[in-house]
Amino acid sequence: MAHIATFLLLLPLLGYVLVLLLGNTLKERAIGAVATGVVAISFILTVVTFVMLLHRSNREVTVHLFNWISVGSLHVPAALLVDPLSITMCLFVTGISALIHLYSTAYMHGERDYRKFFLYLNLFVFSMLVLVLANNLLMTFVGWEGVGVCSYWLVSFYFERDSAASAGKKAFLYNRVGDFGLLVAMFLLFHFTHTLNYLGIFHLAGTLSPTVATLTVLALLLAATGKSAQIPLFNWLPDAMEGPTPVSALIHAATMVTAGVYLLVRMSPVLTMSPDGRLTIAFIGAITAFVAATIATSQRDIKKVLAFSTVSQIGYMVLAVGVGAYSAAIFLMIAHAFYKALLFLGSGSVIHALNGEQDMGKMGGLAKYLPITFPAFLVGWLAISGIPPFAGFFAKGDVLTNAFEHNKLLWAIGVITAILTAYYMTRLFVLTFRGNERFHEIEGVHEPHESPWPMTVPLIVLSVLAIVGGVIDLPWAHGATLAHFLNPVFGFVPAVATASTGAQWGLALVDVAAAVIGLLAAFAIWRDTSENPRFESKFLEHVWYWDNFYDDIIGKPLTRAAQFSDDVVEPKIIDGAVSGVGVSIRDSAEGLRKIQSGFVRQYALAMVLGFAVIIVYLLARVH
Amino acid sequence: MIAVFTVAPAAWYLVLGALLFGIGAFGLLTRRSALIMFMCIELMLNAVNLTFVTFSRTLNDIAGQASVFFVMVVAAAEVTVGLGIVVAVFRRRSSTSVDEMNELKG
Numbered sequence: 041m042a043h044i045a046t047f048l049l050l051l052p053l054l055g056y057v058l059v060l061l062l063g064n065t066l067k068e069r070a071i072g073a074v075a076t077g078v079v080a081i082s083f084i085l086t087v088v089t090f091v092m093l094l095h096r097s098n099r100e101v102t103v104h105l106f107n108w109i110s111v112g113s114l115h116v117p118a119a120l121l122v123d124p125l126s127i128t129m130c131l132f133v134t135g136i137s138a139l140i141h142l143y144s145t146a147y148m149h150g151e152r153d154y155r156k157f158f159l160y161l162n163l164f165v166f167s168m169l170v171l172v173l174a175n176n177l178l179m180t181f182v183g184w185e186g187v188g189v190c191s192y193w194l195v196s197f198y199f200e201r202d203s204a205a206s207a208g209k210k211a212f213l214y215n216r217v218g219d220f221g222l223l224v225a226m227f228l229l230f231h232f233t234h235t236l237n238y239l240g241i242f243h244l245a246g247t248l249s250p251t252v253a254t255l256t257v258l259a260l261l262l263a264a265t266g267k268s269a270q271i272p273l274f275n276w277l278p279d280a281m282e283g284p285t286p287v288s289a290l291i292h293a294a295t296m297v298t299a300g301v302y303l304l305v306r307m308s309p310v311l312t313m314s315p316d317g318r319l320t321i322a323f324i325g326a327i328t329a330f331v332a333a334t335i336a337t338s339q340r341d342i343k344k345v346l347a348f349s350t351v352s353q354i355g356y357m358v359l360a361v362g363v364g365a366y367s368a369a370i371f372l373m374i375a376h377a378f379y380k381a382l383l384f385l386g387s388g389s390v391i392h393a394l395n396g397e398q399d400m401g402k403m404g405g406l407a408k409y410l411p412i413t414f415p416a417f418l419v420g421w422l423a424i425s426g427i428p429p430f431a432g433f434f435a436k437g438d439v440l441t442n443a444f445e446h447n448k449l450l451w452a453i454g455v456i457t458a459i460l461t462a463y464y465m466t467r468l469f470v471l472t473f474r475g476n477e478r479f480h481e482i483e484g485v486h487e488p489h490e491s492p493w494p495m496t497v498p499l500i501v502l503s504v505l506a507i508v509g510g511v512i513d514l515p516w517a518h519g520a521t522l523a524h525f526l527n528p529v530f531g532f533v534p535a536v537a538t539a540s541t542g543a544q545w546g547l548a549l550v551d552v553a554a555a556v557i558g559l560l561a562a563f564a565i566w567r568d569t570s571e572n573p574r575f576e577s578k579f580l581e582h583v584w585y586w587d588n589f590y591d592d593i594i595g596k597p598l599t600r601a602a603q604f605s606d607d608v609v610e611p612k613i614i615d616g617a618v619s620g621v622g623v624s625i626r627d628s629a630e631g632l633r634k635i636q637s638g639f640v641r642q643y644a645l646a647m648v649l650g651f652a653v654i655i656v657y658l659l660a661r662v663h
Numbered sequence: 664m665i666a667v668f669t670v671a672p673a674a675w676y677l678v679l680g681a682l683l684f685g686i687g688a689f690g691l692l693t694r695r696s697a698l699i700m701f702m703c704i705e706l707m708l709n710a711v712n713l714t715f716v717t718f719s720r721t722l723n724d725i726a727g728q729a730s731v732f733f734v735m736v737v738a739a740a741e742v743t744v745g746l747g748i749v750v751a752v753f754r755r756r757s758s759t760s761v762d763e764m765n766e767l768k769g
Contacts (some may be wrong), residue, residue: 287666637767644691 041092042103045122048085048130049173051078052137052165059170060109063155065134072145075158079141079165083134090127099124099528102175102239111176116236121175125370125529128301128522129172132374136381137165137292139498144286146494147392156196157284164190164630168295171185172302175225180303184222184267187296188215194278194287209277214276218266218300225259229310238306245309253310257317261324268300268354271328275587277351281343285388288343293350293384294377301357301373305366308530312364322362322446326453329355331584333424338580341398342387345468349424350380350458356439360449364444366530367523369436371513375435378509379423382425382502384418389495390472393488394479395445400468401570405477409488414473416499423470423506425462426555428548431509437551438513444547455554462558470566478570674715683710697749697759701742708738 055078059071066074093099103120110116120126141161167186174180177368189212196208230236232252233244249258264270269277280292291297304311304321311318329352336348353376360369391398393410407414423430427439436458444451479485490496513522565575579585687707708730712731719727753759 587747640761641692641695644700648688648692 041101041122043174044089044092045101045103045120046105047257048082048089049120049166049169051082051085052162054078055164056159056166058157059155063159066155068154069145071155071158072141072463075162076138076141076145078136079134082165082169083131083138086127086130086134088450089162090131093122093124093127100239102551112235114236116176116178116229118179119175120173123237123453123529124525125302125306128370128374128526130169132377133168133172133295134165134172135526136377136502137168137290138285139501140290140294140381140385142494143289143388143498144284146492147286147388148284153197157194159222160190160193161287161290162192164291164296168299169353171299177222177238177241179606180306181219181222181226184263184299184303184390185219187299188212188219188267190297191280191291192217194291195283197283201282204282207276207282211276213278214273216265217273221259221262221266222303225256225263228256228259228397242308243312244311244634248310248313250314250316253313254317257307257311257314260304261312261317262305263319264300264358265324266300267303268297268358269351270300270324270355270358271331274328274332274351275583275590277488278344278347278583279610281341281347282558284563285343285384285391288347289381289388292347295382297350297354298357298373298377301354301369304358304361305369307528308361311361315514318362318364319447320362322359322450325355325358325360325362326443326450326457327355328352329359329457330453330460331444332455333464335580336464337460337585338576340400340576340581342390342400342403342468342472343384343398345388345400345464346380346383349383349461349464350376352461353380353424356436356454356457359443359454362438363442363446364452365439367526368442368548370526371522372435372439372477372510374508375423375506378502379420379430379432379506381418382416382499382506383424385499385502386413386420387472389413389491390417390443391500392491392495393485394482397482397485397486400471402478402482403472404475404570406479406488407473410473410490412496412499414491416496416503417469417473419503421465421507423509425465425559426458426551427559428552429507429510431506433551433555434513438617440551441544441547444512444543447517455550458551458554459558459561460557463562466559466562467566469579470562471570474567475570482524505506507591589663593614673721677714680714680717682763683707683713695760695762697752697761697764700761701745701749705738705742710732716745 052058055075057077058074059066063071093101101122101124105118105120108116108118141158144157144161148154151157164187166184167190169183171180171183171187174183192208192212195204196209198204199208226236229241232239232248234246235241245253265273277292277297281288283292311321327631332348332355336345336352339345339348353372357369357372357376360372389410390403390406390413391412393406394403399401419430423432427431428434440451440454440458443454479488565572583590676695684707687703687705687710690703690706694700694703712734715727715731715734719725719731740766753765
């Protein structure tokens with residue numbers, strides 16, 4: 041099993057190296073086949089590892105690769121931790137990556153930087169697997185930075201466009217703030233437990249004082265808010281939609297942005313030590329879910345709606361982590377990966393059909409032109425809205441039930457967000473596929489056409505997963521659920537009190553009611569119109585003026601400080617010091633040059649006199 | 664020679680060395696020709712050599728004589744380089760007067 045786990049990690053790297061070295065001789069088709077093939081094989085190996093893990097009694101396998109760092113008391117091996125949590129993450133990461141690689145072979149067809157795209161994509165999958173499989177925080181950090189840099193490259197993939205280049209920089213900078221949190225958490229944990237190894241930290245987590253635990257949890261939360269686009273660092277994700285659509289689906293919806301949630305879930309034994317920290321996490325998640333959902337109701341760009349929807353859904357996951365429902369967070373993460381990847385790939389198919397148009401105001405009536413994308417999108421829409429029996433209903437229901445048990449306020453925010461979710465997704469759906477055909481005004485589009493098979497096959501597979509995905513954690517299938525599989529990993533976590541069956545039915549009914557209300561409201565408002573300023577307030581369209589706020593408190597003062605440096609510090613202080621040194625040396629040299637007369641005999645005289653002085657001195661000393 | 668050396672007291676040799684050194688130093692300071700200045704330097708070096716050998720004899724210590732060999736080797740090398748420079752300078756300006764070689768002054 042150790043070898044298989046190593047191979048499943050290294051295969052995407054192998055693909056990267058192959059495409060890198062053979063790239064110039066390979067045709068587009070071959071590059072796509074190699075890049076997709078390695079990830080697909082990696083997925084198959086993950087399934088094999090998963091089955092082998094199921095048949096073991098000890099489901100915590102450490103695979104030692106080599107000694108990486110050994111300095112003083114710091115010993116960091118390069119080792120993998122194969123346990124239920126990491127293998128669950130690997131399953132959906134490699135599975136969805138394989139589908140999106142396949143989709144990209146057609147979506148990116150004819151692009152100038154086709155090879156570069158797949159290089160980045162393979163490197164991303166490798167980094168993500170390092171992040172997930174690492175057995176210590178430092179190696180996770182390497183993967184964490186790896187996915188960050190791949191995200192940066194892919195967001196600014198069309199770097200000739202200014203907006204894409206600056207979106208990449210924005211994503212990178214916001215992530216740096218989060219990385220700072222992860223580093224601080226590592227410093228704290230190493231200082232107090234003298235290890236960065238997960239199992240070692242979990243073993244000693246109980247010895248952390250409440251203050252230290254809370255500080256660590258808050259630092260981890262900062263890391264998670266950066267990577268997973270939560271308040272206060274969520275603004276980068278909508279801008280990241282400048283990247284190609286498969287990238288948005290893979291990195292900025294299904295996998296990388298959930299890394300923050302994974303980190304929090306992974307560190308659950310530390311989280312357990314700090315109820316205050318967990319409450320903070322829960323509220324950050326709930327507030328982010330609500331704020332992002334309100335913003336999503338007023339966006340015109342189809343990908344921006346989905347981006348804010350992603351932020352909102354990850355908010356739910358963070359909320360679940362905060363209330364201690366770790367398996368619910370992972371469940372929602374997987375379900376979300378299915379339906380959000382589906383929605384993004386579907387929107388990619390729509391954008392593809394409309395020659396790159398992303399404004400929903402210019403879509404409409406596409407249902408009959410896209411016979412495969414339309415039903416796939418329909419599934420994604422119903423799944424995210426929370427209509428039973430789609431995956432989203434069970435996953436979101438799981439989170440909300442746990443929130444209800446923990447804190448009624450959090451639950452209320454969650455339910456309101458659920459109404460908003462159904463509303464904005466229905467708005468998107470109606471504006472895109474129903475109503476009158478507004479796409480004729482787009483240049484060059486007469487008859488939108490369905491996408492080729494590599495793009496439709498992933499849509500179909502993901503549709504099926506979004507429909508039946510809920511079965512992995514049905515509330516009434518005791519013993520054979522995701523929660524049952526995962527729970528040993530959270531061994532130090534007190535079990536969340538389970539609601540009675542009646543209460544569960546009641547909560548489920550509330551969820552369905554919330555979804556239906558949102559659905560009907562959106563239908564009523566958007567069925568006949570594509571523009572409705574009353575329901576698209578400027579405040580929401582401009583993201584609560586969040587960017588302007590950051591610009592006012594950080595951007596503008598920094599610009600002023602830079603201007604001050606340019607006007608005063610640079611010419612007066614720095615140039616002053618530099619020229620001061622120059623001038624003083626020139627002036628002293630003016631005096632000293634007179635000694636250099638150029639007469640050799642004068643120099644010889646100086647030497648003789650100096651020699652005489654030395655001799656006199658020596659003689660005087662002897663006597 | 665050996666007979667003379669044995670009878671003559673060491674002080675005579677030291678005085679001779681000091682005289683030679685003084686003549687060399689005086690010549691170095693007063694003459695303008697680079698060639699003559701070189702000869703003066705050689706004179707000073709050999710004056711020192713003579714002093715070395717004298718002390719080596721009186722103190723019965725071989726180290727002084729060994730030093731002389733080093734001085735001779737270094738002096739030979741120095742003369743080679745120095746004369747090379749003097750020849751090169753002479754070819755350019757048909758003069759070996761050091762007072763005219765003052766372009767590098769500050």
